[in-house]
Amino acid sequence: METSLRPLTLSEILDRTAQLYRENFLLFAGIFAVYSGVALVLSIPSVFLLAGIKPQQPTGASQALLLFSVIGVVSLLLFVFYGAATAAITRAVAWVHLGEPATVGRAYSSTLPRLGRYVWLKIITGFMIFLVLFACIMILAILAVVVAAVFAASHSAGAPVVTAIVFLLYIPSGFLAIWMALRYSLAIPACVVENLPARKAIRRSVELTKGSRGRIFLLWLLVGVVWAGLFGLTHSFFFIYSAMHQNTLPIGLSILEQILTFFMNTFVGPILATGTTLFYYDQRIRKEGYDIEWMMQAAGLTVPETPLAAAAEPPSTAEQS
Numbered sequence: 058m059e060t061s062l063r064p065l066t067l068s069e070i071l072d073r074t075a076q077l078y079r080e081n082f083l084l085f086a087g088i089f090a091v092y093s094g095v096a097l098v099l100s101i102p103s104v105f106l107l108a109g110i111k112p113q114q115p116t117g118a119s120q121a122l123l124l125f126s127v128i129g130v131v132s133l134l135l136f137v138f139y140g141a142a143t144a145a146i147t148r149a150v151a152w153v154h155l156g157e158p159a160t161v162g163r164a165y166s167s168t169l170p171r172l173g174r175y176v177w178l179k180i181i182t183g184f185m186i187f188l189v190l191f192a193c194i195m196i197l198a199i200l201a202v203v204v205a206a207v208f209a210a211s212h213s214a215g216a217p218v219v220t221a222i223v224f225l226l227y228i229p230s231g232f233l234a235i236w237m238a239l240r241y242s243l244a245i246p247a248c249v250v251e252n253l254p255a256r257k258a259i260r261r262s263v264e265l266t267k268g269s270r271g272r273i274f275l276l277w278l279l280v281g282v283v284w285a286g287l288f289g290l291t292h293s294f295f296f297i298y299s300a301m302h303q304n305t306l307p308i309g310l311s312i313l314e315q316i317l318t319f320f321m322n323t324f325v326g327p328i329l330a331t332g333t334t335l336f337y338y339d340q341r342i343r344k345e346g347y348d349i350e351w352m353m354q355a356a357g358l359t360v361p362e363t364p365l366a367a368a369a370e371p372p373s374t375a376e377q378s
Contacts (some may be wrong), residue, residue, distance in 0.1 A: 085327035246337035
């Protein structure tokens with residue numbers, strides 16, 4: 058059991074993330090490979106459907122409708138599986154960070170009974186971010202239309218300039234969406250570790266992230282750079298080939314692209330969940346003295362409360378056998 062918990066700097070959290078990732082690569086990759094494997098299997102029918110669409114033929118429209126329907130169903134299934142993988146990795150990271158054993162099977166068996174809660178949590182946070190962003194965009198769009206109409210009525214040539222300035226205000230809307238996402242970034246760890254309902258996990262995340270949203274954003278930025286670099290390295294050939302052949306790829310190359318995407322998601326996917334879970338514990342240590350609480354539990358001086366502390370306990374001996 059790990060008893061040397063303490064507040065960590067950003068660089069230490071990044072180092073700890075890399076350390077846990079290296080030491081538990083097969084565990085983390087195995088957990089996320091479930092989601093990536095499902096994504097790979099579900100993407101194959103879309104590849105064949107896309108290859109069979111002939112827009113110039115009368116059946117082209119119906120084929121396109123079928124493709125969009127398949128993509129919609131696939132996206133919904135992937136959303137559910139991604140929620141399951143994120144929760145399972147969060148559970149596994151929590152265990153190994155505290156020095157407890159973890160396996161792919163135990164991580165999933167611990168989180169699958171509450172999968173609906175985790176998916177609902179992602180739906181709520183996504184909808185709240187979208188709603189605020191949509192409201193900002195609509196307000197700015199109305200403002201742009203009004204400004205353009207005023208200048209048009211006065212026969213002024215400044216309308217395009219003013220409209221362009223208004224549309225530039227969309228940039229702060231993007232920053233607002235990022236800020237809201239940062240507020241909710243620790244909701245999944247709170248929901249998984251503390252066994253909280255979705256709405257309580259959101260409020261918990263808002264409170265825990267105060268004072269560290271900039272640090273969490275830097276983690277996101279770093280993971281984004283890693284993902285973009287790996288994506289460019291593995292997919293640039295397909296973009297070049299497609300551009301040289303009228304934006305089309307043979308079925309074989311399309312399947313190969315999906316296979317490379319499987320490996321990329323399997324390798325990169327666990328990094329963000331690992332760092333986010335470490336931030337969750339770091340914030341609890343900074344704000345609540347969780348390191349002292351955990352040391353006392355390790356020494357047998359306190360009895361874990363139910364259900365919050367019990368949710369953080371490692372698998373029992375019976376579960377490990």
